[in-house]
Amino acid sequence: MEKSDPIIVVGAGIFGLSTALHLARRGYSVTVFDRQPYDESKYSYLHGADAASADINKIIRSAYGGQTEYQSLSTEAIAAWHEWNEELASGKTIPPGMTSKDRVFVANGNISMSEDSELPPWEQACIDGMEKAGHYDTQLATTNPRHCEVAASRGLSSYMDPFQQRSRGTKPVGVLDTTGGMAIADKACRFALHKAREAGVKFVFGPQAGCLQSLRFNGSKVTGVQTRDGKLHQAAMTILACGGWTPVLLPELDGLCEATAGSVILMKIPTNSPLWDRLGPQQFPTFTFNMRAGRKGGLYGFPRNEDGYFKVGYRGTKYTNPVRHSDGKERSTPATRWSAAERDGAQLVGERLTDFPREAYQVIHTFLDKYLPELREENIPIATTRMCWYTDTFDNHFVVDRVPGKQGLMVATGGSGHAFKYLPNIGNWVVDVMENISIDREAIQAWRWRALGNKKPINNLMEGSQGERALGNIALSKESTIKQPAKAVL
Numbered sequence: 001m002e003k004s005d006p007i008i009v010v011g012a013g014i015f016g017l018s019t020a021l022h023l024a025r026r027g028y029s030v031t032v033f034d035r036q037p038y039d040e041s042k043y044s045y046l047h048g049a050d051a052a053s054a055d056i057n058k059i060i061r062s063a064y065g066g067q068t069e070y071q072s073l074s075t076e077a078i079a080a081w082h083e084w085n086e087e088l089a090s091g092k093t094i095p096p097g098m099t100s101k102d103r104v105f106v107a108n109g110n111i112s113m114s115e116d117s118e119l120p121p122w123e124q125a126c127i128d129g130m131e132k133a134g135h136y137d138t139q140l141a142t143t144n145p146r147h148c149e150v151a152a153s154r155g156l157s158s159y160m161d162p163f164q165q166r167s168r169g170t171k172p173v174g175v176l177d178t179t180g181g182m183a184i185a186d187k188a189c190r191f192a193l194h195k196a197r198e199a200g201v202k203f204v205f206g207p208q209a210g211c212l213q214s215l216r217f218n219g220s221k222v223t224g225v226q227t228r229d230g231k232l233h234q235a236a237m238t239i240l241a242c243g244g245w246t247p248v249l250l251p252e253l254d255g256l257c258e259a260t261a262g263s264v265i266l267m268k269i270p271t272n273s274p275l276w277d278r279l280g281p282q283q284f285p286t287f288t289f290n291m292r293a294g295r296k297g298g299l300y301g302f303p304r305n306e307d308g309y310f311k312v313g314y315r316g317t318k319y320t321n322p323v324r325h326s327d328g329k330e331r332s333t334p335a336t337r338w339s340a341a342e343r344d345g346a347q348l349v350g351e352r353l354t355d356f357p358r359e360a361y362q363v364i365h366t367f368l369d370k371y372l373p374e375l376r377e378e379n380i381p382i383a384t385t386r387m388c389w390y391t392d393t394f395d396n397h398f399v400v401d402r403v404p405g406k407q408g409l410m411v412a413t414g415g416s417g418h419a420f421k422y423l424p425n426i427g428n429w430v431v432d433v434m435e436n437i438s439i440d441r442e443a444i445q446a447w448r449w450r451a452l453g454n455k456k457p458i459n460n461l462m463e464g465s466q467g468e469r470a471l472g473n474i475a476l477s478k479e480s481t482i483k484q485p486a487k488a489v490l
């Protein structure tokens with residue numbers, strides 16, 4: 001491939017943005033198509049942006065238990081997040097509508113907590129993995145007196161006990177990853193979009209001109225795409241990075257990737273509430289809670305943002321929306337409040353788009369009542385809910401590879417709930433895969449096109465409309481019934 005040969009990236013979520021940015025940096029000629037008008041919605045979910053990457057915040061952490069390939073990738077990413085913050089602060093790169101006061105990364109730390117009585121092995125593996133890589137005292141265990149002293153000496157004590165358990169007579173059990181914190185997700189995407197444009201990437205946005213209708217073929221070679229406005233666009237390489245929609249667009253991903261939903265609530269803290277400071281990023285970390293505790297766990301949350309939104313998410317059950325597609329097969333298909341009238345004739349459960357899984361609500365509220373009862377005491381209401389769709393793989397590894405049997409086509413997807421943090425650097429790796437550079441690296445090998453075979457899956461995929469996680473088989477509550485002050489009982 002010549003650098004002047006056109007490359008098409010479909011999808012402007014984090015995989016597409018990062019890939020386009022790094023392709024342009026290496027001198028390629030790139031066009032990104034996305035059916036969403038991101039210049040207008042500015043990647044704000046509250047203003048209609050409908051993608052996993054379009055959000056107010058996402059967790060950033062280095063610690064990955066024993067998975068050192070992702071730990072190293074995170075260390076590389078976090079260095080780049082700091083650089084992006086510096087580019088903003090110095091005025092070197094300021095996207096339209098943002099200022100030098102904006103930040104894309106807040107280093108308020110990420111604490112991984114559980115209800116275990118002692119530090120679980122996964123947390124210890126995080127400490128060990130980081131120490132082995134030379135990052136001493138970046139992981140501070142709440143159960144380790146020396147670590148507590150280190151935290152106190154750095155002014156981090158409130159981050160080590162975010163739910164004020166000690167004053168309530170219980171012991172916090174967890175590890176504060178002091179390298180982590182949160183990405184300000186919408187601003188980070190706008191920043192990456194702006195950088196990519198500055199590097200020469202062309203973006204075509206909108207439901208007609210930006211929407212992939214079909215791939216174009218010459219025999220088994222993909223020669224480009226046709227967009228919904230009927231136009232043909234030629235490419236030497238087409239890279240699909242369509243998040244939760246990728247498995248529907250590329251049925252060859254059956255069994256490897258599936259769209260699943262996390263459940264999110266946003267509460268809104270008034271500026272005059274005592275919780276404004278208490279839950280602000282100057283005191284409160286990003287957190288995960290009981291992540292390995294099955295359906296009753298899988299919780300995470302963030303400090304309130306500058307508009308007062310306090311976000312808590314649940315991934316203990318990853319929901320699916322199986323829809324029968326034109327080839328007769330069922331595939332989980334994202335359905336959100338913004339996508340009612342969508343998708344190529346596929347039937348969607350339109351009336352459920354603003355509904356929320358009762359189980360998710362109950363697990364979140366049981367947790368909040370126990371660990372942040374101040375929210376109930378202060379009558380902080382739920383402002384809105386969200387089903388956030390992403391792409392799970394059976395082993396939680398991404399998929400970055402050429403599509404077998406289809407020359408000129410790659411995928412960059414399968415974020416499995418943890419890819420946002422790699423916005424600054426994942427594209428560099430995607431381009432390495434495209435250029436066949438050092439593809440024996442552990443991460444790249446893990447991201448190859450693959451089949452489950454005899455392995456035991458981490459995520460069971462393709463359970464279809466009979467599966468117990470399918471939206472049609474679970475109890476849903478109308479959003480309006482749970483948007484009451486926290487006292488609402490279901």
Ligand SMILES: Cc1cc2nc3c(=O)[nH]c(=O)nc-3n(C[C@H](O)[C@H](O)[C@H](O)COP(=O)(O)OP(=O)(O)OC[C@H]3O[C@@H](n4cnc5c(N)ncnc54)[C@H](O)[C@@H]3O)c2cc1C
Nearest residue numbers: 011013014015052053059212242243262415418419420421
């Ligand atoms: C609830 C939730 C919480 C998460 N929390 C974290 C976290 O804390 N930390 C972390 O690192 N990661 C997190 N993740 C994971 C992370 O958000 C995803 O891995 C990542 O954002 C996926 O990016 P993407 O580019 O693959 O997909 P998306 O961001 O979904 O983007 C896909 C894009 O493709 C476009 N598209 C789709 N179909 C077409 C078409 N036909 N034509 C043109 N364009 C199309 C869409 O419009 C969209 O813009 C979370 C995910 C969810 C859902």
